[in-house]
Amino acid sequence: MQQYFAKNENLELEESDYHHIKNVMRMKKGDIIKVVYDGITYDCKLTNISNKSSFEVISENKKEEKTLVIDIAFSLIKEQKLNYLLQKTTELGVDKVIPLNTKRSVVKIDDKKEKSKIERWNKICKEASEQAFRNNIPKVMEISNIKDIVNLDYDLKLLCSLNKNTKNIKKVLQKNNKCVKILLVVGPEGGFDPKEEEYLLENNFVSVSLGCNVLRAETAPVAALSMIKYEFMR
Numbered sequence: 001m002q003q004y005f006a007k008n009e010n011l012e013l014e015e016s017d018y019h020h021i022k023n024v025m026r027m028k029k030g031d032i033i034k035v036v037y038d039g040i041t042y043d044c045k046l047t048n049i050s051n052k053s054s055f056e057v058i059s060e061n062k063k064e065e066k067t068l069v070i071d072i073a074f075s076l077i078k079e080q081k082l083n084y085l086l087q088k089t090t091e092l093g094v095d096k097v098i099p100l101n102t103k104r105s106v107v108k109i110d111d112k113k114e115k116s117k118i119e120r121w122n123k124i125c126k127e128a129s130e131q132a133f134r135n136n137i138p139k140v141m142e143i144s145n146i147k148d149i150v151n152l153d154y155d156l157k158l159l160c161s162l163n164k165n166t167k168n169i170k171k172v173l174q175k176n177n178k179c180v181k182i183l184l185v186v187g188p189e190g191g192f193d194p195k196e197e198e199y200l201l202e203n204n205f206v207s208v209s210l211g212c213n214v215l216r217a218e219t220a221p222v223a224a225l226s227m228i229k230y231e232f233m234r
Contacts, residue, residue, distance in 0.1 A: 073099075088221075090129055157185070
């Protein structure tokens with residue numbers, strides 16, 4: 001069964017979604033799809049297949065209240081790796097993603113290209129949310145820097161680090177198991193510049209280790225998010 005996100009309360013889809021129903025999936029009258037709007041998932045039966053297919057609602061699933069919010073801030077990396085990061089963290093339930101310009105970022109995006117890049121990243125998150133049957137889509141924020149994220153309000157701010165003076169992420173999560181809003185920060189390949197890391201630690205970030213192996217910049221957020229989800233599983 002395919003899932004789509006509606007653009008308004010009338011459950012209208014994007015033109016690309018209608019194209020997907022008709023020309024990619026080649027659906028037929030009577031097929032069932034899921035349509036999500038404002039966190040509510042509707043099971044719908046297709047009543048007409050055309051350039052703007054129509055459907056009727058046959059059941060409604062109430063909106064689920066989230067008990068844990070996890071956002072991720074990550075240093076900009078190469079496109080293919082970034083696509084993977086967005087897809088997998090979306091599947092794992094991330095709520096917001098914040099791309100960062102850091103001293104060691106391997107990619108720099110100028111102001112003229114930022115809007116189109118963010119639109120593309122949001123599209124990747126939308127498609128991954130549909131594949132994962134999520135009832136919401138994580139928001140891709142504008143490109144920020146280290147100083148932008150220190151003032152954000154979270155119960156727990158985790159900094160994935162390669163330094164020796166780190167704490168085991170499992171122990172940190174167990175100690176803070178009552179928090180409901182977490183920010184996870186991941187640096188570029190090779191880690192953050194020492195001054196950047198020191199600045200974060202001075203602003204209430206907790207330096208954590210993901211284990212003895214050195215993970216790629218696109219793998220570390222996926223591993224860390226999986227660990228957090230497991231520890232806070234209800």
